[in-house]
Amino acid sequence: xxxxxxxxxxxxxxxxxxxxxxLVPVAASVIFTVDVPGQGFTLDAYxxxxxxxxxxxxxxxxxxxxxxTIVLVMVLLVPALVAVRLGAxxxxxxxxxxxxxxxxxxxxxxxxxxxxxxxxxxxxxxxTPLFQTFTAVQDKRFPFVLVLAYTVMALPLxxxxxxxxxxxxxxxxxxxxxxxxxxxxxxxxxQVVLPNLRxxxxxxxxxxxxxxxGEYTVGALxxxxxxxxxxxNTGGNQAQLSVAVSVxxxxxxxxxxxxxxxxxxxxxxxxxxxxxxxxxxxAAAPAPIAQxxx
Amino acid sequence: MTAATxxxxxxxxxxxxxxxxxxxxxxxxxxxxxxxxxxxxxxLDLTARPGELLALLGPSGCGKTTAxxxxxxxxxxxxxxxxxxxxxxxxxxxxxxxxxxxxQSYSLFPHLTAADNVAFGLKMxxxxxxxxxxxxxxxxxxxxxxxxxxxxxxxxxxxxxxxVALARALALRPKVLLLDEPLSALDAKVRVTLREEIRRLQQxxxxxxxxxxxxxxxxxxxxxxxxxxxxxxxxxxxxxxxxYDTPATAFVAEFVGTMNRLPGVMxxxxxxxxxxxxxxxxxxxxxxxxxxxxxxEALEATADGEGRSRVLTAAFHGxxxxxxxxxxxxxxxxxxxxxxxxxxxxxxxxxTVTLPQRPVLVDGPTA
Ligand SMILES: Nc1ncnc2c1ncn2[C@@H]1O[C@H](COP(=O)(O)OP(=O)(O)O)[C@@H](O)[C@H]1O
Ligand SMILES: [Mg+2]
Numbered sequence: 001x002x003x004x005x006x007x008x009x010x011x012x013x014x015x016x017x018x019x020x021x022x023l024v025p026v027a028a029s030v031i032f033t034v035d036v037p038g039q040g041f042t043l044d045a046y047x048x049x050x051x052x053x054x055x056x057x058x059x060x061x062x063x064x065x066x067x068x069t070i071v072l073v074m075v076l077l078v079p080a081l082v083a084v085r086l087g088a089x090x091x092x093x094x095x096x097x098x099x100x101x102x103x104x105x106x107x108x109x110x111x112x113x114x115x116x117x118x119x120x121x122x123x124x125x126x127x128t129p130l131f132q133t134f135t136a137v138q139d140k141r142f143p144f145v146l147v148l149a150y151t152v153m154a155l156p157l158x159x160x161x162x163x164x165x166x167x168x169x170x171x172x173x174x175x176x177x178x179x180x181x182x183x184x185x186x187x188x189x190x191q192v193v194l195p196n197l198r199x200x201x202x203x204x205x206x207x208x209x210x211x212x213x214g215e216y217t218v219g220a221l222x223x224x225x226x227x228x229x230x231x232x233n234t235g236g237n238q239a240q241l242s243v244a245v246s247v248x249x250x251x252x253x254x255x256x257x258x259x260x261x262x263x264x265x266x267x268x269x270x271x272x273x274x275x276x277x278x279x280x281x282x283a284a285a286p287a288p289i290a291q292x293x294x
Numbered sequence: 295m296t297a298a299t300x301x302x303x304x305x306x307x308x309x310x311x312x313x314x315x316x317x318x319x320x321x322x323x324x325x326x327x328x329x330x331x332x333x334x335x336x337x338l339d340l341t342a343r344p345g346e347l348l349a350l351l352g353p354s355g356c357g358k359t360t361a362x363x364x365x366x367x368x369x370x371x372x373x374x375x376x377x378x379x380x381x382x383x384x385x386x387x388x389x390x391x392x393x394x395x396x397x398q399s400y401s402l403f404p405h406l407t408a409a410d411n412v413a414f415g416l417k418m419x420x421x422x423x424x425x426x427x428x429x430x431x432x433x434x435x436x437x438x439x440x441x442x443x444x445x446x447x448x449x450x451x452x453x454x455x456x457x458v459a460l461a462r463a464l465a466l467r468p469k470v471l472l473l474d475e476p477l478s479a480l481d482a483k484v485r486v487t488l489r490e491e492i493r494r495l496q497q498x499x500x501x502x503x504x505x506x507x508x509x510x511x512x513x514x515x516x517x518x519x520x521x522x523x524x525x526x527x528x529x530x531x532x533x534x535x536x537x538y539d540t541p542a543t544a545f546v547a548e549f550v551g552t553m554n555r556l557p558g559v560m561x562x563x564x565x566x567x568x569x570x571x572x573x574x575x576x577x578x579x580x581x582x583x584x585x586x587x588x589x590x591e592a593l594e595a596t597a598d599g600e601g602r603s604r605v606l607t608a609a610f611h612g613x614x615x616x617x618x619x620x621x622x623x624x625x626x627x628x629x630x631x632x633x634x635x636x637x638x639x640x641x642x643x644x645x646t647v648t649l650p651q652r653p654v655l656v657d658g659p660t661a
Contacts, residue, residue, distance in 0.1 A: 169404060170399060170401070173397055173399055173401045174401065174403060176366075176368055176388070176395075176397070176401075177395070177397060177401040177402075177403070177459075177462075178403070178414070179367075179368075179387075179388040179389045180366055180388060180389070180391075180393060180394060180395040180463070180472075181389075181394075181414050181415035181418060181462065181465070181466065182389050182390075182415045182418040182419055182466060183389055183414075183415075183418045184387070184389050185389075187418070188389075192403050195403075195405040196403070196404050196405050198405075
């Protein structure tokens with residue numbers, strides 16, 4: 001009896017602690033933004049956001065950059081991961097290492113590399129068509145150079161999300177089965193592999209989005225004003241406004257997370273139902289050796 | 295070369311398919327394939343006749359799957375050819391080969407229902423939706439799962455999944471059906487029912503079928519002919535009864551069914567064994583000691599107080615009882631006797647063991 005009651009108690013306590021750890025700062029932030037000393041409750045900080053200089057521009061810019069980054073990451077990673085599984089399983093660790101490298105390169109180092117290239121390029125390439133490219137990627141309205149940097153930074157996250165999705169299916173057998181049903185190889189990948197990666201694609205997209213929304217270093221050091229940079233710049237002079245923006249961006253991120261989760265749910269739920277069964281079967285069938293990498 | 299002679303020899307005993315005029319012939323001609331240092335196929339010559347179920351039987355790693363994958367178009371031969379109705383199909387990509395395949399591991403598309411899985415190939419061929427639905431239900435009926443059309447693969451048992459996979463493989467009315475150990479992941483009981491069903495379907499459709507298995511019982515009970523492979527080559531191809539009764543080599547003899555090795559001595563082309571002198575079938579050394587290969591049911595054990603052999607154990611197997619006997623020279627062999635006679639042969643009894651006067655297979659140093 002004692003055991004039965006003690007366990008949920010522990011769980012409750014841990015849950016409460018964790019909840020407090022997350023909720024107290026959020027609640028404090030919310031209170032700070034709505035309770036102005038001397039004025040009482042007011043939503044001025046939030047209404048101020050919309051009218052604040054640069055809010056819409058920087059938020060839209062960041063969302064556009066995020067969309068471009070997601071597209072680029074997927075276009076690079078999905079074909080590479082599928083091709084390696086189909087054609088050269090031995091290259092898998094190589095791909096994994098390449099995709100994990102950005103984890104060990106601090107973004108400050110990355111950005112100083114970028115800026116020296118950006119400075120070096122125009123000097124040496126001024127007579128070539130590449131010069132235009134250098135100008136184009138630095139366009140203030142849509143600094144594509146940030147997309148390139150974010151793509152590199154998102155690789156480790158997206159790689160892991162996609163890899164775990166690919167692990168759940170036997171890509172090779174599925175493609176071969178589709179081909180024996182009359183589908184060409186590209187069609188087999190599009191119609192059979194991709195639909196089974198829906199959850200993984202959504203996960204990878206969400207992680208990339210979250211990364212871009214919160215990225216400060218690269219944007220600031222290269223002199224652009226994406227959302228995170230704008231928050232810091234604005235917060236310098238208006239404390240309440242910048243906290244309100246942080247709260248808002250937290251809410252926006254959560255909402256996006258919920259949207260992604262809802263999109264991915266039908267498949268994920270059916271997956272989890274089948275997981276235990278499938279695990280049992282995999283033991284019987286000769287499965288490819290799963291290399292778990294920490 | 296021995297493989298080729300074995301295959302021509304076997305022609306006599308296989309039943310002629312009813313509809314051989316429209317069914318397809320498949321021929322592997324001198325197929326070779328290496329993966330790095332591993333030789334998977336080493337000059338395989340084999341023909342599947344129109345409408346027959348040909349089993350590819352052999353120990354794990356002997357190249358069965360590789361041969362099948364070459365026919366499906368998933369693997370390229372280093373040398374040799376695969377001919378379908380006399381046409382070399384080397385240049386034809388897998389998706390145009392008209393070969394339906396069932397894989398060893400579960401291969402249904404997880405995001406599609408059973409019916410959509412079956413209809414997948416029809417969709418690739420741009421068949422209309424109504425026609426697809428109709429055909430998918432026909433096929434699911436054929437494999438006994440009409441009520442599971444809307445289930446997803448993870449809602450089906452292993453056996454059901456393989457049935458759906460079979461229906462999917464048949465959906466495009468392929469010329470050949472390829473089965474790569476489709477039953478090996480299933481439990482014993484399902485395995486037996488499903489293999490009977492595969493056989494029934496195959497006979498109904500009269501589709502040329504290549505069935506890969508490492509289970510000799512499965513091969514013998516299902517196939518029109520069985521091709522035994524060893525180290526990437528064909529050892530023998532013959533109808534099941536012929537393979538069992540007159541195996542061409544010691545390898546086949548021991549891979550198919552149970553086989554005893556009795557010590558014998560060659561003498562003038564005959565072999566002396568258990569005090570008898572028997573003619574020899576197949577290759578044999580001219581002189582010296584050899585092993586004589588005899589099936590348990592061919593050994594005759596009779597109770598005899600003066601007998602020089604002894605019953606060690608007797609195990610009841612229904613209609614027959616399997617005796618383990620110790621021979622005068624110490625060798626241990628198995629003999630099957632009808633169970634109604636087994637009462638006279640309890641453990642410890644002394645017996646006389648004799649062989650029928652028929653040619654026997656021997657295995658010796660130069661054989
Ligand atoms: N893709 C491959 N890469 C390397 N070795 C392979 C490959 N496919 C098969 N082999 C090797 O070729 C041999 C024959 O394999 P396989 O045809 O699968 O045999 P079976 O199906 O009879 O068990 C085995 O030794 C196997 O390890
Ligand atoms: Mg195999």
